Amino acid sequence: MKTDAQIPVAVPAAAAASVEGVTFTYHGADRPALRAVSFAQAAGETIGVMGASGAGKSTLAKCSNRIVPEFEDGDFHGAITIAGEPLEHLRVCDVAPKVGMVFQDFESQLFSTNVAHEVAFAMEQVGMDRAEMDRRIMPALEAVGLSGFEHRDPMSLSGGEKQRLAIASVLALRPSVIVLDEPTTDLDPEGRAEVFALIAKLRAEGLSLIVIEHESEELRAADRIIVLREGEVAADGLPAEVFARTELLTACGVRPPGLGRALELLGIDAQPKDVDEALEAILRKYPRLAKTLLEGSSDAPLKPPPTAAASKNPAFIGIENVSFSYADGPRVLDSIDLKVEAGEFLAIVGQNGSGKTTLAKHIVGLLQPATGRVTIDGKDRTQMRPAETARAVAYVFQNPDHQIFAATVEDEVAFGPRNFGLAEDEIRRRCDEALEAVGLQNERQSDPFLLSKGERQRLAVASVLVLRPRMLILDEPTTGLDHREQLRMMALVRDLNRAGIAIVIITHTPWLVAEYARRVVLMRKGAKIFDGGVREFFMQDELLRSSSFRAPEITELSRRFGTLALNIDEFVAWVKGRA
């Protein structure tokens, strides 16, 4: 990505934005989504906004450009000014030149068939003349590293590129404030890295940014953090101050940065910005560890454990030399061999388009291999009836809304067993069991569409769990969930695995792999390039780098000390054992 471009920026005012006593209640809601929220943003300041789902983050973002209350109906009180100008009585489109907004769903904010035209779109809407548009397009594209892409179709770009294009189109209008509402939620690690590198660059160039994000590590470089809880400001301060309040963060459904939490457990009062700072802080408190750092650990935890691929146990799922291409397309799977044993916990990782989901679809029978074969418990999958396959392997799609249709939670769960002709008594028994497993037993008669995203995700699990499969494949089960919901979802998955169900999880989230999986398969361009234990996986520096997959920071820190810890508790125990 180019970094030398001059980013077009509005002339900064003393205060970029000011929010005073904003309270908003959605039409029909019984409590306000925002309560008396006040803060001022200095010109050039980057504010990170955090909080659990439903805390009011997106509502606050929408208030900043009048989507609330102009577009989303409700009761609004308070005042917002941008660059000294009150927004009251303005339409959303009138605010567009003052506040640029980038949404999470990148598919829904691109409207053109050509990258240059996409950047011009907002300028056309405000009636800018062609010569001025021409002057602004290239600098905006250069600023986001997309020069040379002018004639490409936006739909042909990767997720990260699409999101950068959305930012370019906002930059071209030179707004006073840019609001980014969870811009990386739907991106793979490479796309996330691209967007956060761009955000850092925009911040360095002096743009005023408001960034809504779940991952605290990504916001450590912000000038200020605001944490929302049930619509109110629960914390507002420097990142180091806010991230030090781990109890408050946890209560607000925010995951404290791993490094800071580890240091806190080691009795060190510091909020490191990166692994280097954490290392220095630990060495100051535990100088004896410097020896470990220089020479490497004597108990050699870095020795790779035996790989899962070498196991002699019989395969529950056998994938033998499977290749596949979509019609007229390139090869998506290339001679894949994979064995998954009963009761395993396997994570499949890799960039978007690497073939992870295509591989999973071969296991459940949604796709047929061009060459090779798939076996389930020793039987050729093509010889199995759908009911037999469904009882063996279940698949939970990334978006739970891709299957929910029934009027009640109970009917949604009962849909599968009814299709397989089970008796009503048996269906009721199984529904009870599945709903209890996912913690939705009290929502039996609820409308599934009114559940939270986390609850809908658990409902999707229940609706396949009810078929009592021996293996569960979950495609990005934590995407779009806040930290609390992520933990709850993964606790459920772990419990299912402990109950004997094999788990295959497709994910982009490093800490999730480190904390929960026991084996990892890394895919790249349709090929399996790694298959082994989790510790062994996180030792493959070159492989991780080339796949844009970063180990969790705590694992990186532990490696600097010559050991390999997969989570905070493991690392703290290791330090305390040697200090």
Next chain:
Amino acid sequence: MPIYLYIDRGTFVHRLHPTVKVFALFVMFWSVYWVDQPIALLPVGLVMLWIAQLTDSWPNFYRLRWLFGILVFTTTIAWMVFYRRGAVLVNIPVFHVSKLSLVFGFGRGIKLAELLAASVLFLSTTKIEEFTYGLQRMRVPYRVSFAISLSFRLVPLFIDSAVTIVDAQRLRGYDFNQGGPLERVRRYVPVVIPVFMGALRKANNMAMALEARGFGFSHEPTTFIEYPVTRTDIMAFVFLIGLGTMNFMFYWTGVGRIGPLK
């Protein structure tokens, strides 16, 4: 699989002024409308074949080959039920198989195929923005023309989501192929509801994103892309007027007609 029909080439057809392209689509529809006789549909058909060759649009026709085949075949068969003129050639219950009904049915099939072909050619050579611009120049309000062109972008997204939903329900043991035709339609409820809910959500997100980008700020937005009128546009315009007039004359003189329904 590519979900859009536009094929980026530098031919003179691609470079035509958007208004001329929209006018060309109108003229093709007009020309086909007046003519029933298969032989009289030939000139328009030949023009379209020439444009398809020139613009390299064959991949799109290949993708839709089954649709073209089904359209011609089923229309020919269907009109043998309703068009009951001419001496019967073969006695088949319900059907009236005569030379006249065969020619009429085949002509209707070719008409529908030519209407489809005109649309395919238009979408193969016209970008969405050009379509919007062309409609605007023909006095269609900006909001309406933008909504029409946006729908072209949304349909493939909905199809994509419907395919995923069908997969999800199938994995829960749902059989879409049970029962008679009506029952089969009813069995798509578990697909239609999630698609509909998803479409509402997507449309809402898109509307917010549009307004956030200034949509509605001005009643007459400016355009970034310049569309100068060239001599080729004028020549194409004259040619289209000639084609439209010729086909109307086919109708007027009776050359293109077969006769009314009896």
